[in-house]
Amino acid sequence: MVWISRICYRKYGNFVDNLRLYVRGGSGGMGLPRLGGQGGKGGDVWVVAQKEITLKKMKDKYPQKRFTAGVGANSSVQALRGQKGEDQEILTPPGITVTDDNGKALGELNHEGDRVLVARGGLGGSYHSGFLPKKAQARIIRLDLRLIADIGLVGFPNAGKSSLLTALSHAKPQIASYAFTTLRPEIGTVMYDDHKQISVADLPGLIEGAHMNRGMGHQFLKHVERTKQLLFVVDVCGFQLASKTPFRSAFEAVQLLSKELELYKEELLCKPAVLVVNKMDLPGAEHKLTELQEQLQTPQEFSHLLPEDMVPKNNVVFRHVIPISAVTGLGITHLKTYIRQSLDEDASLATESLHRDKLQALRGVVPAKNTLAWGSSPSV
């Protein structure tokens, strides 16, 4: 176990999902008292989202992790108003939350081209400042990456999450018959005939006690926070991490996964969820699936199967339970169609409710306008 976690730690070292940087705006230029000249303002430091960048690349390129903008030019006889210092742009991948060192949010970069100002340059010296430049802003900031994908896969190790991602998309994640094969999140794209694309995030396996930092812990769950829907993936035959740990049936796996999500952030359980029951090609799978479906009907009757503190407060209500085999391809087309349909439905519901809200806002404004018109035109 120690051995596994050491490897995990070492390999996870290659995937960077947060960074702490020092940023400083450029100092302002000196004013010119003799002629009333104004020094140039120092450049600002911006964080800008760009798709090709990863935090790992950033860290490798800037090991010092210090970013300073250009200084403003001094006022001179040739140029009484000094030139502004050059801005510094820190390129990051989309999906970044920027905070200061105390955790105060400075902004979010969700799409390519989004930008957040993180350090202002100092003002140039002028008459008001006795021709002395103002100090630039300097601080430590944190960049925290949360992957953005339509669907997030959650499941125990070996459930077949990566195999499923391979069956659904062209992604080539590592697949093996040992636990914790996936050590870093990976995104695959599911393509449809009409060129619509859906992104699916494959995450490292979760185990019971992840909230106590067992296995890979909860560190990856932040990556499902921004996904629109969750796919719970379970092995129909259940799972046992090691000979000394208890065997968990598919039903128990569902309960334990729900509990770990609940302990990380209860809101995650409000996301639309689909249960994918994998490895349906194995002998006895049909019988086990029937048993699982029965247990899901009345989960409270089976709460004795788990320690009390591992029973979720609320049971996840799955939109759909889909049996599949990631290896033989059974059920994959159905799953692919279903997730598309489910995302499309949610998108149109969201649009409808947005329109409704807009309409209501407009209706709220119209009577007020009428009252004003009548009141303000007594001559009519």
Ligand SMILES: Nc1nc2c(ncn2[C@@H]2O[C@H](COP(=O)(O)OP(=O)(O)OP(=O)(O)O)[C@@H](O)[C@H]2O)c(=O)[nH]1
């Ligand atoms: N029989 C059968 N085996 C499967 C199926 N799907 C996956 N497997 C096998 O199960 C093992 C684990 O598969 P992975 O896709 O690596 O599982 P994972 O959930 O990504 O595992 P972690 O990355 O460790 O969390 C591999 O040996 C796969 O070949 C299936 O539908 N049927």
Ligand SMILES: [Mg+2]
């Ligand atoms: Mg995997």
